[in-house]
Each structure stands twice: as C-alpha cells, then as structure tokens.
Amino acid sequence: MASKSTRISRRRVLKTAGAAAVGTGAALLGEGALAHPSTDARGALSEVEGQGQAPAIGTNTQAGRRVRAFVKLDSTEPPTVQTITLRRLTGRQVAVRTEAAQTCYSSVGQVLLPSPTAPQNITVVGHGGVGIVEAVGPEVSAIQVGDRVIVNFHSTCGWCYSCVRGRADQCLNGGGPSEATADLNGKPVFSGTSGMTEVMVVYQEKCLPVFTSVSPVELSMLTCVGNCGLGMTMTKVPVEAGSDVVVFGAGPVGLHAVQGARIKGAARIIAVEPIAYRRDLASKLGATDVVDPWRYNERRRRPGGGGGTGTADEFDDALVNHIRDLCKLSTDRTWATGGRIGPDHVIEAVGGDRYGNVLIKPAAGSGPDPSGMTVLHQCWELVSRVGTGISGSIGFPNDQRVQIPPNQFADSSKHWWAGTAGGTHTRRDVPRYVRLAEVGKLDLKALASRTYPLNQTTEAYRVAMNREVVATIVTPTT
Numbered sequence: 001m002a003s004k005s006t007r008i009s010r011r012r013v014l015k016t017a018g019a020a021a022v023g024t025g026a027a028l029l030g031e032g033a034l035a036h037p038s039t040d041a042r043g044a045l046s047e048v049e050g051q052g053q054a055p056a057i058g059t060n061t062q063a064g065r066r067v068r069a070f071v072k073l074d075s076t077e078p079p080t081v082q083t084i085t086l087r088r089l090t091g092r093q094v095a096v097r098t099e100a101a102q103t104c105y106s107s108v109g110q111v112l113l114p115s116p117t118a119p120q121n122i123t124v125v126g127h128g129g130v131g132i133v134e135a136v137g138p139e140v141s142a143i144q145v146g147d148r149v150i151v152n153f154h155s156t157c158g159w160c161y162s163c164v165r166g167r168a169d170q171c172l173n174g175g176g177p178s179e180a181t182a183d184l185n186g187k188p189v190f191s192g193t194s195g196m197t198e199v200m201v202v203y204q205e206k207c208l209p210v211f212t213s214v215s216p217v218e219l220s221m222l223t224c225v226g227n228c229g230l231g232m233t234m235t236k237v238p239v240e241a242g243s244d245v246v247v248f249g250a251g252p253v254g255l256h257a258v259q260g261a262r263i264k265g266a267a268r269i270i271a272v273e274p275i276a277y278r279r280d281l282a283s284k285l286g287a288t289d290v291v292d293p294w295r296y297n298e299r300r301r302r303p304g305g306g307g308g309t310g311t312a313d314e315f316d317d318a319l320v321n322h323i324r325d326l327c328k329l330s331t332d333r334t335w336a337t338g339g340r341i342g343p344d345h346v347i348e349a350v351g352g353d354r355y356g357n358v359l360i361k362p363a364a365g366s367g368p369d370p371s372g373m374t375v376l377h378q379c380w381e382l383v384s385r386v387g388t389g390i391s392g393s394i395g396f397p398n399d400q401r402v403q404i405p406p407n408q409f410a411d412s413s414k415h416w417w418a419g420t421a422g423g424t425h426t427r428r429d430v431p432r433y434v435r436l437a438e439v440g441k442l443d444l445k446a447l448a449s450r451t452y453p454l455n456q457t458t459e460a461y462r463v464a465m466n467r468e469v470v471a472t473i474v475t476p477t478t
C-alpha cells in the first residue's frame with residue numbers, strides 16, 4: 001500500500017505533468033488560441049500551486065479560452081472538429097484537459113450518418129474520457145486542479161432518489177451540464193457527456209480522481225463500456241466462484257464482462273461472438289468456450305408449442321441447445337444436487353445494429369439477427385430457474401417487442417436486470433476496476449486497440465463501427 005507521502009508526491013507529479021502538457025496543448029492550438037493569456041490554464045495551475053492544496057476556486061479562468069472539439073452542429077450533418085470558445089465555469093463544473101476518450105459504438109450512428117432531424121443544440125460528442133483537471137467551478141469540493149480524473153458516462157450524484165437507494169447505476173442526475181459551456185460563432189455549445197474535445201467541461205459528479213500508473217488510454221476503456229461490462233458480472237449479477245456464465249457479444253462491453261466473470265471465479269465462461277478475432281481475444285481474456293452463433297443459427301418451431309405468439313420457448317433453438325449442452329452438470333439427479341438446466345447467468349452485450357431506421361453493417365461481421373431481438377429471446381430462454389440475466393445494450397427496433405410467455409414471466413423465478421451502467425456505482429466500483437488493472441487481473445491494454453488524434457475522430461468511429469479492432473481511442477491533446 002502506498003504511503004501518504006507517496007500519494008502527495010504523485011499528486012505533485014501529476015500537477016507538474018499537467019502544467020507541462022498544457023503548454024504543449026497551447027502550442028498545438030497555435031498563436032492566439034488562448035484568447036486571454038492571463039487567464040490560461042497554466043496561469044491557473046501556478047495560482048493553485050501557490051495556495052498548496054486549496055480548492056481552485058480562484059482559478060475559474062477558462063472564459064474565452066479557445067479549444068478544438070468534435071461537435072454535432074445544429075444541422076443534420078455529421079459532426080466535425082470546430083474551435084469553440086469556453087465560457088466561465090459555474091457551480092459544480094470542472095474543466096478537464098482530455099488525454100483519452102474511447103469511441104463508444106452506441107455513438108457511431110450519430111457520428112457517421114446524417115441525423116433524421118437536426119438537433120436543437122450544438123453538442124460535443126463523446127461518452128466521457130480521461131484527463132487532468134485544469135480548473136474547477138466555485139461549488140466544486142471533491143476535485144482538485146491537477147487531479148487525473150476518469151470522466152464517467154454514468155453519473156453518481158449521491159443525492160437523487162436512485163443513488164440514495166443504492167442504485168447509482170440509475171442516477172437521475174446524469175448527462176452533461178444543463179447550461180451551455182462554450183460558444184461557436186455566437187451560438188451556445190453544450191458539453192453533453194463530452195469526451196471528443198481538448199477540454200471537457202462536466203459536472204464534478206461525473207469525475208472520479210484516480211491515482212494510478214495505468215495509462216490514460218487504458219483507463220479510457222472504463223469511462224462507459226467498462227462500467228457496463230464489468231458491472232454486469234461484478235455487481236448486480238451474483239457470479240460466484242464455480243458459476244457458469246454465458247456472455248453474448250465479445251466486443252468492448254462483452255470482453256469486460258468476460259474478464260469480470262473470470263475475476264469473480266466463474267468455472268465456465270462461454271462467449272458467443274460472430275467475429276473470429278474477437279472469439280480469440282475472449283479466449284485469451286478468460287472465456288473457457290467460444291461459440292460462433294452462425295454455426296448454430298437454426299430455430300425450428302416446436303410442434304404444437306406456445307399458441308403461435310412467436311415467443312422464444314416455441315422454438316427449438318440450436319444455439320440455446322448447444323449452450324445448455326456445454327453447461328450440463330455432471331449429474332441430472334435432483335436428489336444429488338443436480339437438475340440445473342443451462343448456465344447460472346446470462347449476459348447480453350450485443351444490441352441492435354441500428355440508428356433510427358438505418359441498419360448499420362459492420363464490415364468485420366455481425367450476428368445472424370442484426371435487430372438483436374433473437375439474442376434477447378435466447379438470453380431469456382437460457383436463464384435457468386434460479387439464474388440471472390442482464391442486458392446492457394441499445395439499438396433495438398422500437399416497433400418490435402420482447403415476447404415472454406406470461407407463465408414464465410410470472411412464475412419461472414428467472415431474474416432479469418437491464419441497464420447500460422451494468423449496476424456500476426462509479427465511485428464504489430471504478431476504483432476497484434482500476435486496482436484490478438494495476439495488479440494485472442484486468443487487461444485493459446488488450447481492449448484499447450488503436451489511438452487517433454482529434455482531427456481523425458470520424459475515422460476512429462468508422463473503424464469502431466466496422467469492428468476492425470475492439471476499441472478505438474481518441475487522444476485530443478497528446
């Protein structure tokens with residue numbers, strides 16, 4: 001365990017690094033990029049250094065600073081890199097110089113396809129990121145200038161109805177600042193959940209200070225997809241040592257879930273994934289079995305079953321049968337501790353390949369049903385009598401319905417959780433995810449495949465959309 005003096009020294013190192021890198025950032029921006037030299041972030045840091053550990057209330061000097069950001073304009077056109085002018089920080093706002101931000105797959109439609117309708121506000125694209133705090137608003141109490149923070153996509157405010165009931169994964173104070181944080185050609189710019197910008201302006205409840213040697217690029221895997229994937233197997237779903245777990249989807253979310261299941265001591269981890277290199281990676285990261293869903297893409301209606309409502313249990317599903325075979329216990333005898341059918345826990349990390357009404361077709365491949373509906377039905381069917389299923393994805397067609405036989409829904413004792421935070425309480429759980437990465441039990445490096453500068457953000461999303469690699473990361477200031 002690090003001594004107190006080590007911690008202080010680490011903080012100083014971060015501050016120094018922050019100040020140095022701000023200098024680089026300013027150079028990158030070119031002459032005149034910082035509209036008010038006396039109010040630049042370097043000045044802010046010096047001011048705080050002089051005050052020791054005091055909160056940086058006196059450093060609220062971001063107003064007028066010009067930074068590059070990947071923004072969705074108030075038009076139907078895809079986002080582009082623009083130079084925006086920051087406003088003065090208010091209340092709980094924090095300005096973070098972005099070191100790394102992961103391109104979440106759920107944004108690829110927004111980035112690569114024209115919007116069906118023009119958004120009302122100009123908004124910075126992204127699902128959080130990692131960076132160094134350069135300035136804080138007057139009400140910020142937990143974050144200090146110089147801190148390296150993970151800016152989570154999911155908030156933990158600690159005060160809302162969900163948070164005080166232990167359900168921070170459903171925090172009601174999520175999203176970006178409700179007021180504009182910058183301007184572009186006289187129009188207000190909203191931060192959104194931020195990420196793809198040189199400086200993120202977000203509320204402090206999204207920020208988690210971290211004191212670690214794990215690189216910002218690796219840490220950026222935890223801002224959104226890591227919260228979801230690790231949360232699914234390490235929080236809400238009671239994966240125990242010796243459990244059997246099946247994970248549908250070995251993308252950025254599913255591969256975190258696979259690792260979470262391994263860390264929790266699952267006996268059997270079955271990854272279902274259509275893309276070969278992702279199956280290989282799942283095996284390296286802890287899956288004991290990998291399954292290509294195209295090889296078991298056969299669903300036959302059961303003779304006389306179900307009354308024709310199109311529900312999962314009406315089908316003789318080859319993939320479900322295969323997974324049940326893999327999970328067969330050494331005895332079926334219910335008087336000898338046997339009798340379970342299928343895995344203990346089922347994780348859904350696939351989603352639908354859809355943006356509005358447009359179907360997204362990843363070049364590297366996708367599963368047999370791009371709507372994602374078949375996977376949802378297979379997951380429900382696979383959950384055993386006392387097992388747990390959890391889903392953590394989006395993109396399903398709104399005009400379709402998950403159909404569950406009412407007697408199963410009412411009486412089967414299957415448990416089901418849903419939510420893209422996967423059950424993660426960011427302040428409780430993300431520090432332990434970081435710790436697991438530090439000691440080598442969580443491999444973030446294998447997931448953080450490729451980095452891109454800010455001016456190639458569109459390309460980074462394109463590669464993510466095509467699933468050419470597991471994850472792409474934008475590094476706006478490094």
Ligand SMILES: [Zn+2]
Nearest residue numbers: 104127224225
């Ligand atoms: Zn995301």
Ligand SMILES: [Zn+2]
Nearest residue numbers: 157160163171
């Ligand atoms: Zn909350």
